[in-house]
Amino acid sequence: MMSVSGNLLGNVLLILAAMSFAWSLILMEKLEGGSPVIHMRNVLWIASILLIPLAFYFERLLQIDINNSQLLYIIILGIFHAGIIYMLYNVLIQEEGALFASFSNYIVPVVGVISGYFILNEPLFLQHKIGIFIILLALIFSNKDIFRKWVRKDH
Template sequence: MKKNSYLLLIGISLIWGSQFFLVNLVIGSIPPVTLAAAKALIGAATLALLHVFSGKRTQHSETKPPWRSFLWIGLLEAVVPFILIGWGQQTVSSSMASILMGTIPIFTILFVKLFVPGETISGAQWLSAIIGMVGIGILFVPDLGSSLHGGSMAGDLALLGASVSFAGSLILIKRLPPIAPILAMRNVLFAASVILVPLALLLEDPFHVVLTRQQILAVVILGSFHAGIVYMLYNVLIQRAGATFASFNNYLVPPIGIILGVSVLGDELTWNAAVGLVVILLSLAVGGIQKQKRP
């Protein structure tokens, strides 16, 4: 179980860490809210098709599907963070944004302690979260000077708000009633699209977006893999290992992006990237101590 949880964590981080390549292909041609709405719709459709072709019949329950929970998860996981991140990064550098988003595991631990009485938080988990944040800081230490002087308090608070929102969604996913992950996240993405599509129509002009074939393929991949499939895997990880452990993917995404940049794009591997990666891996090892002690 422990090994499978780590493999899931790495797989999820690989998928999310690779999305920056695809986003760079389309971000200049499609407005951000429209892109988010497209990802949510394509992700929901992907999971719906996977469920149909899997040949598994939905088990009907006497209770109605928790659509209120799906709506709240969609709001906290996709809608609110997207708006806050998009607004905050107008005045905050990407390096500082990554550091602020690294607070998600700490907020998750706080929320677990407050709202999930059956799940205990060990000292190893607290230490793991703190070490992970230190690793993220080391990754971006060359940019910290300009980030601290060039950002704004409002932008920082917006990104911290996005972290709080993400952490809240993890707790809600953990508290979902027993339901197949593929169906749960299909419903969450559908609920998110119900919010995002009207926002895109209100704030942007999605009907006049013109994309090349390569960009269309990139959007489809972003929706099917980086929204649909990865959210299904994320749900599985949360149910298996808990919200706190699942939140550590936020530490792995930046170094994976750096590794892909070095191996695929030929970027230079700097000392701080290498040291930061080692520290982040150490944080995951420390977090695993608590898991080994569980009966």
């Protein structure tokens, strides 16, 4: 497989992925009526119909060697990431809108770095702390209501 990290193609693919994710937020907001569980079931079925043939084309699916721990991780990812989390994400989009839901993506690196520090005993460098501070500050400034409440408490 060709490495795309750090070159023009990699940057273009990154921009296309971000645009695709943004469009998915907008389309999820437009799903009206019905349960978020049903909406996500339908989305995942359609994705599976598309991805299974692509997986057979690009991978040697019948030669996969998966051990028990990898199988457990795949099951957990299927249940939580593809199932519960996307259903909750859909609820968030329906309740608060696509713009607000997109802000949750800024929390992911913060939770990842903090989880890595506490669970995996990874180092927490100064640049991580500065990055977390900048992200949290940006989230406060991006939400007018939180910012107004924060400013009013000081006066």
